[in-house]
Amino acid sequence: MPELPEVETVRRELAPWLTGRRILSAGRVAAPVGPKYARLERAVGQRIVAVLRRGKFLILPLSGGDELVIHLGMTGVLSPEPPPDHERVRLVLDGDEPRTLSFRDPRRFGRCVVVPRGDYRTLPTLAALGPEPLDSSFTPAALLASVVRSRAPLKQLLLSQRPVAGLGNIYVDEALWRARVHPLLPGRRLSLEAAARVHRATVEVLTAAIAARGTTLRDYRTVNGDVGAFGQRLDVYGHDGEPCRRCRRTLERIVVGARGTHFCPRCQRMPRSRARHSSEVS
Ligand SMILES: [Zn+2]
Missing domain, CATH: 3.20.190.10 (MutM-like, N-terminal)
Structure with missing residues (x-):
């Protein structure tokens, strides 16, 4: 998509x-x-x-x-x-x-x-869109504020387009891997420090993907009929069963909200205890 x-x-x-x-x-x-x-x-x-x-x-x-x-x-x-x-x-x-x-x-x-x-x-999806990820209105604090009252997994929240506009299944997985945040982490357990990592990773991965003119998996073509070149640079999406490029642990695939989700179980650990997250809103 x-x-x-x-x-x-x-x-x-x-x-x-x-x-x-x-x-x-x-x-x-x-x-x-x-x-x-x-x-x-x-x-x-x-x-x-x-x-x-x-x-x-x-x-x-x-x-x-x-x-x-x-x-x-x-x-x-x-x-x-x-x-x-x-x-x-x-x-x-x-x-x-x-x-x-x-x-x-x-x-x-x-x-x-x-x-x-x-x-x-x-x-309605357009009417409710969150900030553009490459605009100054998208900040770690805004990202945190948009998810911190939700129990839903971060992956699902990011796909909703409300915390930030434009992410789909591929770039959410890539951003969370870069940020070392588990896709199942409930929004309410995201710390400001982790939100800053997700924010930075989102900006980085989208900027790099635009420069490569996108990712072609199957159907996507540019107007001129070309394929996007970013597919070769995906770190985690579609790489389940292969070693993580960062730590060599085997990447896994799970299903979150009916969407295939790729992550590294070592780099993207779920924090053990809720009490360790000072930013949590009860
Ligand atoms: Zn890893």
Whole structure:
């Protein structure tokens, strides 16, 4: 599933190509009527003012006061050529040579909708997103405050997008391994010191992954059809049964909230006693 680095890579490729173009037509192709690909006709006649990103959402402000919001879901791909199958949405843009932007979404977990600018009532995940991980509003204290009242495992909390936007299954595992924090640690047992490590690891892993243009496991491609190069640099995700690169202990895989979760049982020990955590809120 595309996470922040993959969506940011797509955004950077799309921005120079789409910004300033007027939308000549917009509509569903092989997609049922419903909320997933909705209100597209409202975009017709409006110009794309910018190509922005919030968490894993692409947000394209339009000149008429609306926004085109795209989420790639599990397997969504945006491309300048209509794909051979599973095309759900097609935009045609003006210019000396009209341009096409196609949204291919085989499993239909994606979204492509037009909403009034900033009106995310039909997009509750977007409405509730936590801070951008590479913004100054994301701090160790903010991270701690967002999890410290919860008994849920840290992995699950980070996947919720509320403590910080944009992390998915791959980069949560990578960040927690770098931070030496157990994925099952309840939010309420996170110390400020450990929150600082998770904060730093999150920033580091996302920055490195953006520089490598993301991770391709199966479906993700950049707009130009390239694969992301960060897959070779994953330390823990998908490496269960192999030795930890830091301590050589065999990495393990468990399931947390129905998601496969990879960690090192030596580097990422669960703290033994709750009483040892002075920051705990009772
Ligand atoms: Zn280790």
